[in-house]
Amino acid sequence: MIIETKRLSIRTFQEKDFADTLAIYKDNETCRYLLHDPWTSETAQDFFKVKISNNQLKQDQMLNLAVVSQDKVIGDLYVWYTDMRDTVELGYSFNRAVSGNGFATEALQELIHVLFEEIDIHRIQVNIDSRNSPSKKLCERLGMRKEGYFIADYWNKGEWTNSLVFGMLYSDFLKSVGPMNRSA
Template identity: 55%
Template sequence: MKIYTERLLIRPFESNDIDDVFNIYNNNNTCKYLLHDRWTVENLEKEFNKKLDNSALTKESVLSLAVVNGTKVIGDLSVWYTDMKDTVEIGFSFLNTVSGKGYATEATRSLAENLFNEFNVHRIQANLDARNVASKKLCERIGMRKEAHFIQDFWNKGEWTDSIVYGMLLTDLNK
């Protein structure tokens, strides 16, 4: 899968993306609300190989996509099917240095359009740590609506956290 936008190329990861991806995940602020800790030199290859292996979206596998601006990977999009028919969940991480430039919105909206139009999904959802304000705003910018807020329902990194579920249908995409 390759998606072209005005400023970006969205494609499966390639082996030479490793340093750019390390720059995304070797950051405590980026990983603060993710399920994993920041990447280190010691676990870099193992973690990056997971991204390389996730090169196709099937009912059994996750799709990991590089968001490329020029020649540099600035973001990571992930998609996987849930247990509900024709429903996928998305996840996203971007370099802190590109914050505020609209790249995350452009990439995530294009991914959503592709999922509805090419994969014929019925619903897209995102499950977030409720403290992750930037991700909440991104979901809202692409037309997702907040559907649930669960109180201390998720144990992560040694603490109970609230989680929020955002969702959208094709009809929500261009609102």
């Protein structure tokens, strides 16, 4: 799968992407709200091999996609099916050095377009730590609806955390982007 936008290429991970991907995941702040700790020299290769092997979206397999700008991986998009029919959950991580440039919005907008129009997904959801303000704002920019706020529902990194759940149907997507606002 290769997706092109005005500024980005979104594709499966390749061996050559290791250093750029490590730069994303070795950062403490980037990993603060993720379910794993920052990558270390001992763990990075194993984590990266999983990203390479997650190269197709299947009922039992997550899809990882590299977000590439000027031949450099600046982000990681991940998609997996939930237990509900034709419903997927999205996750994303970007190199903090590129934050504020609209890359996450552009990449996710186009991925959401592909999921709805080419893969015929019924519903997309995102589940985030409620303290993750940038991610909350991103979901809102994408036209997602806040559907739930759960108090102390997830044990992560030694503490109970609150979760926000955002959701979107195809009709929500069409309202949020319209034909003139598409990035590609």
